Amino acid sequence: MIKLRDVYYCEICGNVVEILNEGSPALVCCGQDMVFLEVQTQDSSTEKHVPYIEETATGVLVKIGQNQDHPMLEKHYIKFIEVLTKDKVFRAELQPEMKPEAEFPVKKDEILMAREWCNLHGLWKS
Ligand SMILES: [Fe+2]
Numbered sequence: 435m436i437k438l439r440d441v442y443y444c445e446i447c448g449n450v451v452e453i454l455n456e457g458s459p460a461l462v463c464c465g466q467d468m469v470f471l472e473v474q475t476q477d478s479s480t481e482k483h484v485p486y487i488e489e490t491a492t493g494v495l496v497k498i499g500q501n502q503d504h505p506m507l508e509k510h511y512i513k514f515i516e517v518l519t520k521d522k523v524f525r526a527e528l529q530p531e532m533k534p535e536a537e538f539p540v541k542k543d544e545i546l547m548a549r550e551w552c553n554l555h556g557l558w559k560s
Pocket of ligand 1: 446
């Protein structure tokens with residue numbers, strides 16, 4: 435069952451899709467069903483993927499990760515960071531060599547989830 439804000443991935447071309455309106459029972463890309471991206475929360479590797487949220491004067495700063503930056507290399511980087519509230523989705527799109535963090539004009543206590551997508555290791559939330 436496809437749900438609002440779920441994220442799907444095409445294993446052939448790498449397309450990533452976020453659901454903005456629930457509709458079709460299956461998403462197809464490159465002739466096959468897209469894969470539902472399960473959001474991961476436990477990171478045992480030395481690279482940290484779980485978003486870390488800091489309050490700022492104007493909102494929040496979301497870092498990937500807390501004490502050590504996730505790599506931002508051409509072949510391995512954080513492609514986007516999102517903050518989800520009850521009725522809004524904020525998304526920062528990142529590029530290689532940028533810092534793996536983003537600021538959002540939202541109060542910390544309004545955040546339902548912060549999540550990010552690493553092009554090699556998938557979707558992570560806090
Ligand atoms: Fe990664």
